[in-house]
Amino acid sequence: MAIIKPQNAKGTRDFGPIESSRRNHIFEAVKKRFQSHGFMPLETPAVENLNVLTGKYGEEGDKLLFRVLNSGDFLKKVKPEDLQEKNLSAVSSKMCERGLRYDLTIPFARYVCANLNDLALPFKRYQxxxxxxxxxxxxxxxREFYQCDGDIIGTESLLSEVSLVEVYHDVFKDLKIDGVEIVINNRKILQGIASVLGVSDKLTDMTIAIDKLDKIGAEKVGEELLNRGFYEDQVSRLSTLLTLEGSSDEKLAKIKDFLGEDEIGKLGLEELEFVLSNVRELGIENLVFDPTLARGLDYYTGCIFEVKLVDGSMGSIGGGGRYDDLTSMFGQKEKLSGVGISFGAERIYDVMLDRGLFEDISASVDYMIINMDENDQKQYLQIARKFRTEGHSIEIYPTSAKMKKQMTYANKRGVKNVIFYGEAEKEKGVLQVKHMESGEQTEVSR
Structure with missing residues (x-):
């Protein structure tokens, strides 16, 4: 039998006990803030039908879908000529009917449509x-990562956007991550810009290109737009907006001048100003307007968000936006407007690790009972039971091995205190408790 190297699949990673405890710390902070705003938990399957997933994330997103081979003879529906001609699109559609979920928003929309009659609208969920x-x-x-999503569906009220910005702000404050900037734009503003430029029919091309601004720079974005059929004067006018500087209010003033009387653009500005002003009333100052934020996903229709670090040490650690017609993709005739945000848990983890924000979080156990004599195991169990009822974590070393072996395990395990209960302790009716870090020992009444 060949020896297999125990290696992770590319783009994935393991999380041991300490790492898992740290991640749970992040998850609990997110849950706490969502729950404080009335959100309820939801879970959906890892695998979705491909017809649910495809066409929802734009041209670039569809390329990144993991497809799952059909069970059994997955080639039985494939035509030989498609294989010979390497017609990948035709072959893939016949071989794969399911795929791994790309995000949590589309499965959420599917769930809402399937259970609409049982939901109280607006429906607020975190996942x-x-x-x-x-x-x-x-x-x-x-390639595999956790998302922490929150969505509000069934209302057009912009108070939902304000609530989600508040969640963002409070979660990062709870996690003690400083230098966080919540960036906001509105897709209607981008639609207005496209209209003024005379490229309304190329809105998707424009947003896909703009979305790459941080990665490839303004010059390369301009080249991509030219390749997508834009004229040089259109690219030049758009470039002036991509390089705007100043405060949110100063940028807004310049965008207003550019949009003029464009109706859809003006509506986007009104929505954005409502969110900005109400968030400021809450004392939240790190929400900033950036007209270059595009969020290149086709389903966004209103306010869009992205969370960044001011120092640029990490890419986006959160994002989201409003989608007014997402559920119509699943045959829902009634228009259900929704808005949602997502936390990038993996990146948040890396930021906190780099900044030393996990120092007080470990997978340690409060106590471990040294197994002095296997004949005393019943008493060890009774002692452990008492400690657990008092709210402590405790374990018993499983065998009466040599003391050095038990203490070595306690150190590796991160045990805070070890308990000795031998003959001397039994006679006195006490427990001998040793604090592992300081080495201090104290007697505690049994």
């Missing part, structure tokens, strides 16, 4: 589960 993208792995970007 913490893994997603998969066939992306090129790099720092802060993985």
């Amino acid at each position: 913490i589960q893994p997603v998969w993208r066939a992306d090129r792995p790099q720092k802060g970007r993985y």
Whole structure:
């Protein structure tokens, strides 16, 4: 039998006990803030039908879907000529009917449509589960990663956007991550810009290109737009907006001048100003307007968000936006407007690790009972039971091995205190408790 190297699949990673405890710390902070705003938990399957997933994430997103081969003879529906001609699109559609979820928003929309009669609208849910993208792995970007999502569906009220910005702000404050900037734009503003430029029919091309601004720079974005059929004067006018500087209010003033009387653009500005002003009333100052934020996903229709670190040490650690017609993709005739945000748990983890924000979080156990004599195991169990009823974590070393072996295990396990209960302790009716870090020993009444 060949020896297999125990290696992770590319773009994935393990999380041991300490790492899992740290991640749970992040998840609990997110849950706490969502729950404080009345959100309820939801879980959906890892595998979705491909007709649910495809066409929802744009041209670039569809390329990153992980497809799952049909069970059994997955080639039985494939025509030989398609194989010979390497018609990948035709072959793939016949071989794969399911795929791993790309995000949590589309499965959420599917769930809402399937259960609409049982839901009280607006429906507010949070969801913490893994997603998969066939992306090129790099720092802060993985092929399997957790998303922590919150969505409000069934209302057009912009108070929902305000509430979600508040969740963002409070979670990062709870996690003690400083230098966080919540960036906001509105897709209607981008629609207005496209209209003024005379490229309304190329809105998707424009947003896909703009979305790459941080990665490839303004010059390369301009080249991509030219390749997508834009004229040089259109690219030049758009470039002036991509390089705006100043405060949110100063940028807004310049965008207003550019949009003029464009109706859809003006509506986007009104929505954005409502959110900005109400968030400021809450004392939240790190929400900033950036007209270059595009969020290149086709389903966004209103306010869009992205969370960044001011120092640029990590890519986006959160994002989201409003989608007014997402449920119509599943045959829902009634228009259900929704808005949602997502936390990039993996990147948040890396940021906290780099900044030393996990120092007080471990997978340690409060106590361990040294197994002095296997004949005393019943008493060890009774002692452990008492400690657990008092709210402590405690374990018993499983065998009466040599003391050195038991103490070595306690050190590796991160045990805070060890308990000795031998003959001397039994006679006195006490427990001998040793604090592992200081070495101090104290007697405690049995």
